[in-house]
Amino acid sequence: MKYLVAFIVSLSLLSCDDFSKQNEESLKLAEKKQVVFETISKKWQFVFPEARPEVNKTIEGWKHWEQFKRELQEKPKTSLLAFQLKIKNVSKRADSLSLRVPETFNIPQVKSRLVTLNTKIKSLDTYIHLEEIPEKKVVALIGEINEEIKGVYTQWDEVFIKKAIPKEVGEDDMIRALDTTRLANKKFQEEIIENDKNKATDTIKKK
Template sequence: MKHQFWFLFVVVLFLSSCNDDNKLRMEAQKKEAQKNEIIFININKGWVFQSAPINAVAENSMSFWPQWRTFMDELSQKPKSSISAFQKKSKVLTKKALELKDNIPGQYNNPAIKSRISILITNVSLLDMYLHLTQIPHKKVVKQVAEINLELIALQREMDKIDVKSKIPVEAGESEMLQMIRDTARAIPSSMPPSQNTPRVE
């Protein structure tokens, strides 16, 4: 009889312990779900990109720079369903940003534009990294979106500067002078003819 009593006592104790564990697990899951909901709401609210071109030059460049057009299109499509949707989008944005670097049109293929694109890639990559951390720092994600917007504006202003400079008429001889500045080897010939005023040694 004593053995039955102890067996019954152990079973009740075990079931009670299991119930407590289940309650704790359910509470932890509930807290985690609430935390993820707050993260999602904050990211969703802050995910506002400057996806429309800010000037005519940036808009026109979409017709001959397909990578630029694709990147801006991706920015305009906001994820809606979940944090994982934002994670997928950030991965796609990183890929599209990298494609900008490898396909710069001739008129924009200069150090200023390359530098702006590199900074943009870095910022998009940071956004992707933050979104794939175990504990997503949602404030940093929102701040990173703002940083990307600033870099987008800077890149488009740089494109506009290049366009304005290209429309300034070139004065006679200016293009030759600029070419000589760029190519110093051409500017100073290696074998100069002797000067007429050089005294001759007999």
Template sequence: MRKTLLILSVFAMLLSSCQEDTVKRVAEQQRDIKKKEAVFNVIERSWNFADQPINAQTQAIAGNWGEWRLFLTELRQKPKSSIAAFQKKAKELSTRVNDLNNNIPIKFSQPEIKSRIAALTTKVRSLDLYISLDDIPQQKVVMCISDINATLFSLKLQMEELVAKDNIPVEQGESDMIRMLDTTRAIPNKPMK
């Protein structure tokens, strides 16, 4: 009798502990779902990339730069369904921003542009990193989006500045003065024998 009573009490404790674990697990899953929904809502509200138009001359030069057009097209498309869609979009943006260094137009193949592309690449990669984590730091994602907007604005502004510099007319005699400053044309400094 004692043995059956002991076995029944152990069985009852196991059964009640399993039910408590199930209740705890369901409660944790509900909290996790609510947290992911909150993160999704914050990211969806802040996923706005400023696409400032550039002037016509700069647009004509950048129009031949296919990688730039693909990056901007990818940037304009906003995912809507889930966190996984945002993660996929961030990965695609990271791929597109890496391609920006390919086929840069000669006019834009300057250190100022390349450094801004490198900064933009870093910002997009950090967005991809933060949004790919299991526990997404939503404030860092929001900060990365605003940093990408600022860097993109700086890149477009530098493009327009390079085009504007070429539109400044050369004064009379300025080309001769620039040629005189060229050290490769200088008279050699070797003594004659």
């Protein structure tokens, strides 16, 4: 009986010790997550530059960009989980940006910028969902995303800057002449190909 009591007491002490260790580890993990949360929270700020009037008018009805912008600017306030859910939603919004671009901005340079922006957001989504979040990498990506957003606006500005540059006298005539030459050459090449086909057909018939 004494041995049984001693065994139960020992088992209880071991269980208490294990529980104490688990509780201590849980507290340390919670403290670590809180530090990461506070670090990310301080740096979580996304800046959208003031656009020129022409750009604003062009993107005014682009609901995908407006939804993306609004989603990204709404800062989570409660926990790391809130940040994880936020960037997951932003990532979904970013997927459609390069596929639904206003006609004025539907050019390779702009679409390339939007794809790069989406790639950075995808990276942030990946890192912030890791078991051990690399806060320095997350903070760095926030800065990189801001740079990409700035780059998108710069590219939009360039579209209108190039449009505003006056063409040299005779430039339109030169462009039309080049187009006419290209068209003539194309027709000439098509005629040569057609003649060759006809000659080949005649040769086969003769045989």
